[in-house]
Amino acid sequence: MTQTVPELPRYADLNLAEPLKRAVAEMGYETLTPIQAQAIPVVLAGRDVMGAAQTGTGKTAAFSLPLLQRLLKHENASTSPARHPVRALVLLPTRELADQVAQQIKQYAKYTQLRSAVVFGGMDMKPQTAELKKGVEVLVATPGRLLDHIEAKNVVLNQVEYVVLDEADRMLDIGFLPDLQRILSYLPKQRTTLLFSATFSPEIKRLANSYLQDPVLIEVARPNETASTVEQHFYAVSDEDKRRAIHQVLQQRGLRQAFIFVNSKLGCARLARSLEREGLKTTALHGDKSQDERLKALNAFKAGEVDLLVATDVAARGLDIKDVPAVFNFDVPFNAEDYVHRIGRTGRAGASGLAVTLVSPSDARLIADIEKLLKRKIELERLDLGGAPDREARRSSADAPERSLRSAREPRQAERSEDGGFERSSARRRPIAPRAPVDPFFSKPYEPPAAAAEPAASAGPSAPAAAGPSAPQRARRKVAALFKPGG
Incomplete structure (x- = not known):
């Protein structure tokens, strides 16, 4: 009896707008990966997500496509920056990853009027500022550079509806937690938050409990599992x-x-x-x-x-x-x-x-x-x-x-030897080399040498006798007084 293998879901079957489907088809994507198949419907429903998958399984499309779908209601052809506020914020740990995700989002939104931009460190802020001033709906950023733009008042985040924390475990490893907390404090409390990570550490779960509201947990592989291919x-x-x-x-x-x-x-x-x-x-x-x-x-x-x-x-x-x-x-x-x-x-x-x-x-x-x-x-x-x-x-x-x-x-165990020393355990205990004989002279307590005879002081029978051994003293010299006593 042959078993029928369930057919993998396809992008064509998703409830996506035609411009998004067209862009995906041009990129050559046909079949969804497991993380995409589970996450996209949940994000389309407006739920918070805590998703984990092996690296290289398509997490970017899992959050980008449903976010763009939900933002299509805001698209417009106006040239006014006020008509294009930041509505989706994607935070990533490294510059290369931020640039890569921004390029993918641009490709997905190719046939829409939604604008996107990326800001990260190591580059001049002026071109980034000029792009932000034009207005963007989707902003991809690294935490440090985003805070720079916030402090310079180049970007306002009071209309953000969606936040994505991608590679969240790496951001915590680098030490971005204080920056993340500052950035999230600028955002509206009513928002959809998506957290994606290759692993779920206890720190990640604490972060999710603090900032996600009743999230849907999506795990498509055992944490820390390597790809079978x-x-x-x-x-x-x-x-x-x-x-x-x-x-x-x-x-x-x-x-x-x-x-x-x-x-x-x-x-x-x-x-x-x-x-x-x-x-x-x-x-x-x-x-x-x-x-x-x-x-x-x-x-x-x-x-x-x-x-x-x-x-x-x-x-x-x-x-x-x-x-x-x-x-x-x-x-x-x-x-x-x-x-x-x-x-x-x-x-x-x-x-x-x-x-x-x-x-x-x-x-x-x-x-x-x-x-x-x-x-x-x-x-x-x-x-x-x-x-x-x-x-x-x-x-x-x-x-x-x-x-x-x-x-x-194998944890090493120590066995105490007969003379109080330690030898590492093994199948056969190695004999301990006998100690060399010790000269008894070096075991005696210290005794000071006999004191030399004290040299006689200058004349005078009233000099006291030396009481016991003491260091030799130098004879006193007579010095003429400058003033006579009582004078």
């Missing part, structure tokens, strides 16, 4: 061999492009320069670059002008670059949840992808944290780099991460 490998290599490992995997797999994630800005710049010298077209993306440089790096990678994009976690969230075949974790992330977001840059929208993590001996604790998050054991693999000058040394180096990980998984 991503092939994951953890290779045990030394720090010195990590660049060789990247070359090896790129060659073996025939990869043309890849993300490479590192933990620091300085490490990002250094690695990009090293790979460039080794013949790979590489660009870097990190927080110390200007916004113009960051956008140029992204556009060059999207256009295929560079092969490798070396980045810090500024690029780990939400960036939607299609058909990226692989992600390398040159450094294991300090935060286990960032592992999920990093490898979410590949295998998007059902495509297959490869995630390679290079593990050195010092990464054992970080790998153990990822195991705890993913709720599965990670097996470290060996990567044959070939041409090793000292094969035994490299084999020992490859075994070191596995030994470190094994010790990180």
